[in-house]
Amino acid sequence: MSNTAFVSIGDLRKGRQAVSQVVETAAAGGCSTSGGAGKASCGSSGGPDDMPAEIWEKVKNHPCYSEEAHHHYARMHVAVAPACNIQCNYCNRKYDCSNESRPGVVSQKLTPEQAVRKVVAVASEIPQMTVLGIAGPGDALANPKKTFDTFRMLQEQAPDIKLCLSTNGLALPQMVDEICKYNIDHVTITINMVDPAVGEKIYPWIFWDHRRVTGREAAEILHRQQMLGLEMLTARGVLTKINSVLIPGINDEHLFEVNREVKKRGAFLHNIMPLISEAEHGTVFGLTGQRGPTAQELKAVQDACMGGANLMRHCRQCRADAVGLLGEDRSDEFTLDRIDQMEVVYDLDKRRAYQARVEAERQAQHQAKLQALQAAAGGEPQADEMKVLVAVATEGHGKVNQHFGHATEFQIFEVSRSQALFVGHRRVDLYCQGGYGEDEQLPSIVGAINDCHAVLVSKIGACPRDELTAAGIEPVDAYAHEFIEKAALSWFAGYRERVASGRIVHEPRGDARIRQGAFTAAA
Ligand code: CLF
Ligand code: SF4
Numbered sequence: 450m451s452n453t454a455f456v457s458i459g460d461l462r463k464g465r466q467a468v469s470q471v472v473e474t475a476a477a478g479g480c481s482t483s484g485g486a487g488k489a490s491c492g493s494s495g496g497p498d499d500m501p502a503e504i505w506e507k508v509k510n511h512p513c514y515s516e517e518a519h520h521h522y523a524r525m526h527v528a529v530a531p532a533c534n535i536q537c538n539y540c541n542r543k544y545d546c547s548n549e550s551r552p553g554v555v556s557q558k559l560t561p562e563q564a565v566r567k568v569v570a571v572a573s574e575i576p577q578m579t580v581l582g583i584a585g586p587g588d589a590l591a592n593p594k595k596t597f598d599t600f601r602m603l604q605e606q607a608p609d610i611k612l613c614l615s616t617n618g619l620a621l622p623q624m625v626d627e628i629c630k631y632n633i634d635h636v637t638i639t640i641n642m643v644d645p646a647v648g649e650k651i652y653p654w655i656f657w658d659h660r661r662v663t664g665r666e667a668a669e670i671l672h673r674q675q676m677l678g679l680e681m682l683t684a685r686g687v688l689t690k691i692n693s694v695l696i697p698g699i700n701d702e703h704l705f706e707v708n709r710e711v712k713k714r715g716a717f718l719h720n721i722m723p724l725i726s727e728a729e730h731g732t733v734f735g736l737t738g739q740r741g742p743t744a745q746e747l748k749a750v751q752d753a754c755m756g757g758a759n760l761m762r763h764c765r766q767c768r769a770d771a772v773g774l775l776g777e778d779r780s781d782e783f784t785l786d787r788i789d790q791m792e793v794v795y796d797l798d799k800r801r802a803y804q805a806r807v808e809a810e811r812q813a814q815h816q817a818k819l820q821a822l823q824a825a826a827g828g829e830p831q832a833d834e835m836k837v838l839v840a841v842a843t844e845g846h847g848k849v850n851q852h853f854g855h856a857t858e859f860q861i862f863e864v865s866r867s868q869a870l871f872v873g874h875r876r877v878d879l880y881c882q883g884g885y886g887e888d889e890q891l892p893s894i895v896g897a898i899n900d901c902h903a904v905l906v907s908k909i910g911a912c913p914r915d916e917l918t919a920a921g922i923e924p925v926d927a928y929a930h931e932f933i934e935k936a937a938l939s940w941f942a943g944y945r946e947r948v949a950s951g952r953i954v955h956e957p958r959g960d961a962r963i964r965q966g967a968f969t970a971a972a
Contacts, residue, residue: 493761510579519775524580527564528769530592535655538733561598570788576803582613585769590620600631621678639692643710645669683715690718712758720761744961821935836865840898842906853909854881869937876964900961
């Protein structure tokens with residue numbers, strides 16, 4: 450480990466300083482190095498009041514770094530980085546890098562020239578696309594020429610697009626200068642362990658110094674490089690997000706320590722993602738029967754990490770050529786063949802004007818939501834108050850505005866008397882197929898939200914209503930087109946009343962399944 454001074458986003462908030470300034474102060478001994486308060490409100494769910502203006506500028510329209518932004522702004526990936534310098538037991542090279550995407554879908558590999566053409570085409574069609582990420586299909590920094598050529602050429606043609614990359618961290622320290630040279634403001638490092646004894650169960654080998662290194666030594670080198678790379682990025686003012694794959698029985702208890710260690714080194718966000726592991730993916734974990742976590746296991750680890758590095762809970766485990774809002778995938782609209790036939794006009798002014806409208810709408814929604822929430826607020830939180838999960842069908846604008854049958858995912862909120870907190874999402878198979886309900890899908894949908902007490906929808910048919918009720922999940926369509934948090938609080942106030950009056954008995958719910966298939970398949 451290096452001796453670089455440790456800083457956290459808590460320090461940043463206190464000092465209202467940019468990342469690099471804080472590091473300088475810390476190195477001079479003038480700033481606390483023990484970490485900040487780590488409020489869950491800063492980070493992916495934070496707003497302009499939670500962080501310095503320079504940081505807000507970087508995160509406000511990055512859909513992964515701001516939970517609110519992901520409802521309004523899109524990202525895209527280009528699959529220019531095929532090679533990798535390590536082996537993870539949850540990866541099969543036939544598929545995309547499952548550090549940032551998930552196994553099971555192969556992306557179309559592009560040259561840097563093709564990639565830039567594609568980004569410019571997408572940016573002309575989707576003006577709210579604000580971020581280009583390179584996230585595979587291998588490791589972005591194991592393919593430095595292709596990665597940086599793409600960024601350099603894009604910067605010349607589309608200077609308003611934010612640049613982002615994802616890496617396993619092995620080659621990171623020697624690439625930090627290059628990362629800064631191209632103004633890459635956002636870097637994701639996948640860190641699954643801070644103890645090589647855990648690491649050797651995840652990484653069978655790394656390629657290092659022209660040779661293959663295995664076992665404990667491989668994990669030690671990787672760990673050293675990851676920590677050093679993170680510290681160097683923090684010192685240079687680059688925002689970092691840490692991805693950790695939760696592997697039950699291997700690093701589930703250890704991720705708490707990972708969270709603390711990355712916070713000390715200035716990580717902006719920590720994204721704890723479920724292992725996706727199926728035998729047909731051909732990964733070591735898939736073939737040895739290593740299972741992924743259940744929804745409650747994932748939530749328990751995330752909850753245990755609250756108060757440390759800020760958590761991202763809205764990751765959709767995108768593919769390496771994903772295009773669009775998180776959770777949607779428009780990559781099929783932008784294949785090379787289609788781009789060749791498109792008339793591409795990159796109009797920076799038009800993009801800026803469009804984004805200004807998006808921002809105005811977002812602010813208006815934010816204010817309306819705050820007002821609605823004030824009306825429904827239930828006082829200060831209490832330690833032992835009742836909390837339940839509710840699933841919400843929404844197609845955006847922060848409202849309960851989707852039919853049950855049209856949902857391909859449900860947002861999950863944890864509701865107490867005083868607040869409704871977004872805690873994740875669950876992908877499901879579409880119930881309504883061509884105008885008819887597909888009853889065979891119902892058990893899997895119920896399984897995905899089985900830990901919820903209610904599902905809030907704009908409308909629901911008789912058959913799913915009965916099945917949900919039989920499973921103990923209350924279907925609720927009384928709050929159609931209301932803001933989600935207000936709807937959830939209002940429903941919960943009624944629920945508590947029914948419990949208090951003895952009309953119903955409050956029962957704990959069971960666990961729920963995390964869908965193992967394609968996360969961003971078109972509905
Ligand atoms: Fe892509 Fe990753 Fe940049 Fe986002 S994705 S490189 S930080 S632009 Fe986002 Fe997708 Fe999750 Fe990644 S939802 S998998 S966190
Ligand atoms: Fe696969 Fe990514 Fe791990 Fe490389 S870093 S082995 S591409 S999961």
